[in-house]
Amino acid sequence: MSEVKITAELRTEFGKGAARRTRRAHLVPAVIYGHGADPKHVSVPGHELLLALRTANVLISLEIDGKSELVIPKAVQRDPLRGHLEHVDLLSVKRGEKVTVEIPVQTEGELAPGGNLLEHVLNTLPVEAEATHIPTAVTVSVEGLEAGASILAKDIELPKGSTLATDEDAVVIQIVAAQVEAVEETEEEGEEPAAAVEDAAPEA
Incomplete structure (x- = not known):
């Protein structure tokens, strides 16, 4: 740096x-x-x-x-x-001193087909690094991941000289199934209005 x-x-x-x-x-x-x-x-x-x-x-x-x-x-x-x-x-x-900092988590790659969503549970990852060699970010591959998959802190490869400074089982990224909302048609083509039409009473 x-x-x-x-x-x-x-x-x-x-x-x-x-x-x-x-x-x-x-x-x-x-x-x-x-x-x-x-x-x-x-x-x-x-x-x-x-x-x-x-x-x-x-x-x-x-x-x-x-x-x-x-x-x-x-x-x-x-x-x-x-x-x-x-x-x-x-x-x-000071040079040579270890400090604990939060580094941004970036992703690369494409999820498996299906329109699923990628959720960042943690946008940054706490790590300990030498003060003059702090990583600018950490990149995680999500290539081919399907719904239900998750990436834990311990699964992320950190830059050389950095160590994890949080719970290794903390969820960093998870893949969530896409929510499909059914759209119901309220009226069909050519359907008459729902309101009832009353016939006019015959005049005397």
Whole structure:
């Protein structure tokens, strides 16, 4: 995994008002945690951070006051309507250190004929990996699987250097039988309206 270098600034103002001013300056408030140190409050360029976060578990080299610090994203808060970054929690890591992260589960291949459905029970898989070699994703083949089949966590081949960090019998993907709904015709072609037609009474 390649590193993304971003220059950040230490924050000295806190609170909602300060956060709004930071965002108006096209920066994102962030907090760095880890290794038992006190949390470090920084401001990160919004556009650069947004591009970096397109890669899951991206490794970021933050340049702060002339010093570099390796971090990975742990929690990202976005505006629910516009999707803008509002706040990010970053975990400080070291080379050679093992970390537990969630990696996306991707699928490849075609299911057996029959119109069955593929259901992701888990969209991500918890794994333990070296901080500078975190897999971007894991790919699972569903080629030829039929309804009732399932793929467990222990069935997935992990990238070299990664180990499973969840119950090995956890269901990750399952194949569900297609539900066919019978459509009943309420009227046949040429059928008269269901409402009864009354004959007019003869005039006196």
